[in-house]
Amino acid sequence: MDSLSLAMQKNSLKNGDHHADEQTSINGAADDSPSSAVLQVERNDYAEVAPSNRQRAQSMEGFDDCYTDIVDYIVRCTHKIWDERDIGLIYTHYTHNCILYGTMGTIYDRETIVRDTIQRLVSFPERRGMATQVLWSGNDKEGFYTSHLVTGHGRHTQHGHFGPPTGRTFTSRTIADCMIYKNKIYREWVVADNMAIVKQLGLDAHALAYDTAKALFDRNLEAVDIGENRRIIGQQLPGDEGDTSIANNEIEAETLSWLYEVWNKRMFGRINKVYAQNAQYHGPKMVELYGPAAVLHQHLALLGSIPDGVYTPQHICSNPCDEGGVKVAVRWIIEGHLLGHGILTELGKPKGQRLQVMGMTHYHYKNGKIVDEWNVYDELSLLMQIKLAQLVEDKKGK
DSSP states (O other), rough: OHHHHHHHHHHHHHOSSSSSHHHHHHOOOEEEEEEEGGOOTTTSSHHHHSSSSSOOSSSOOTTTTTOHHHHHHHHHHHHHTTSSSSSSHHHHHHEEEEEEETTTTEOOOOHHHHHHHHHHHOOOOOOEEEEEEEEEEEETEEEEEEEEEEEEEEESSSSSSSOOOOOOEEEEEEEEEEEEEETTEEEEEEOOOOHHHHHHOOOOOHHHHHHHHHHHHHOOOOOOOOOOOOOTTTTTTSSOOOOOOOSSSHHHHHHHHHHHHHTTOTTHHHHHEEEEEEEEEEEEGGGEEESSSHHHHHHHHHHHSSSEEEEEEEEEEEOOOOOOOTEEEEEEEEEOOOOOOOSSSGGGGGGOOEEEEEEEEEEEEEEEEEEEEEEEEEEHHHHHHHHHHHHHHHHHOO
């Protein structure tokens, strides 16, 4: 049995999140009924995930009384804000100085988040966002961290940030990572697959990317090439091992280790050892693929476009899963330059432009192997970076 399988065994024996002792003290060791555990999204209808008469299953000091645990909190408040249109809840669920990091730009205050939410709902008044899964860590004393995978459906019926209505429908995936303390989100990372929406609506991705880039350029915001990205130092080899200091348990450390081998050491064959033969890959632009070979090519082709790319994980958390096994969420970036041909076909001929891919991935491990991967990054944001680089180049050429 390999080390990953052993880590899976040890993790599953804990029967809780990676703060096993803390989880027991919060939920009560003597009560093993389903109502005493933190909720999971996958097997429950919305009414069960956001119940009306459930007792608190987790200490939630400082949170509104309606929330019974952290999963209930993130699913219920997202539903109320986006689906029930109670946008004003942002004022009681975000701090005034909340920072929201998105693939198309950064927001630095609560009021701008309110305005941005209104604008998005104007374009898609029929949009519904369904929680696919929520992974989390933390507690109410130190703060929670959640990674919320949402599958959105809608129809483009109104004028808005995507232009005149097309009447077409779309489905897309978004992952939002939030840092939460006493009922308020104070930092958020959102990766929305905007290119999936653009393609399904039949819109001009290049025109939309240019408009976004021009707005940033007119505010004197320019992408600056900072040189080599430190995957290797000088002419040395990549390091033997990746940094696993952000891991909270063995399964997270093992995940970070094989990700480092694949992305930074270019040992793509590791994928064949980590993924189950019947693994499913749910990727950008709503791609649905099957088997390790397909997963391998998706990742190889991304680096084909950015062959000097360096993969840096920024956060990781995990939870045992009602479906069996463990689910792991990783927030990451890849930095490099458009130097080759690969999966990023919308970006055009490679000219060495600097790119930063902001992505999030959820993995489902069973019996030591990955059986599902949900991978989200936004090719539209990368196209926007290309357009911005061209605007900067044109300015210097004058």
